[in-house]
Amino acid sequence: MKTEHTNKIPEGDCLPSVLADRGIRPTRQRLALASVLFGGGHKHVTAEQIVMALHKRKARVSLATVYNNLHHFTQVGLLREIAVDQTCTYFDTNTTIHGHYFDEVNGALYDIPDEALTMINLPQPPQGRKIKRVDITIRLSKAEG
Amino acid sequence: MKTEHTNKIPEGDCLPSVLADRGIRPTRQRLALASVLFGGGHKHVTAEQIVMALHKRKARVSLATVYNNLHHFTQVGLLREIAVDQTCTYFDTNTTIHGHYFDEVNGALYDIPDEALTMINLPQPPQGRKIKRVDITIRLSKAEG
DNA sequence: GTGTTTGCAAAGTGTTTGCAATTTA
């Protein structure tokens, strides 16, 4: 039997198996991280936000470990990196192709509803290359007037 | 004979007026910068590349001044910033909405032809916000065998 | 002359890395 990598990630006791299925050792730090990330609903998070969330739960995980594992999770397809701007890296628990609004006024990042944006003719990659990721970001600023 | 494109920024003696039109003082450094940026065809550049290009032309402009003026030019609409990834900021002399390929193999950044990618239903911005910028980036990696 | 701009070097920011101690299987 082969594990299905659906977009839905189970909660609670299932968390260790989420990691195990991808060949990742379920350490205390990783379980805490997974619980914050996959504990309910999709999220857009920065490393900093993760550390704060962990701290609130009294789970001490160093910033370096958070970074290492966010990248580790990304490599195995549990997360998707989002290029919003150069000052800060966001990770998205929704790994499907979809766009984001980035609100410059308050730094908020949220999904563009699928029905609000349609792309057709996603182009073929050039020779010898494959599409690794598609980033679509609509930056918002304060409407004047 | 070559026909000049219409939405190109004029060269030579016209450069000072490009700046003057936007209320920017045409200093030696800014003219050199404008000449590299707008000297022919649209370009995607980093601050580092600009400094190297200027150096080749024996025009000494400090990195700080290049950064300051790239942002200054962006503010007045001569350039558009592109969020490719967090390690480096690109500026585009083509300020219209269009997508980019970013080739992770060699760091190259180039336009997606208009006909290769079509977006319909560009969404309305939420209440109190306006769309400041649309970033569409397709990241390419090596196609494995 | 007056306000703007420049350039240097220092400071800042988010991220990555080296390595000894710890933990997992």
Next chain:
DNA sequence: TAAATTGCAAACACTTTGCAAACAC
């Protein structure tokens, strides 16, 4: 016990800033 993982602090790369000197008008 062997290999993987963690955490700290130092290193990093890119960008911004403070300020005196130079420049544009």
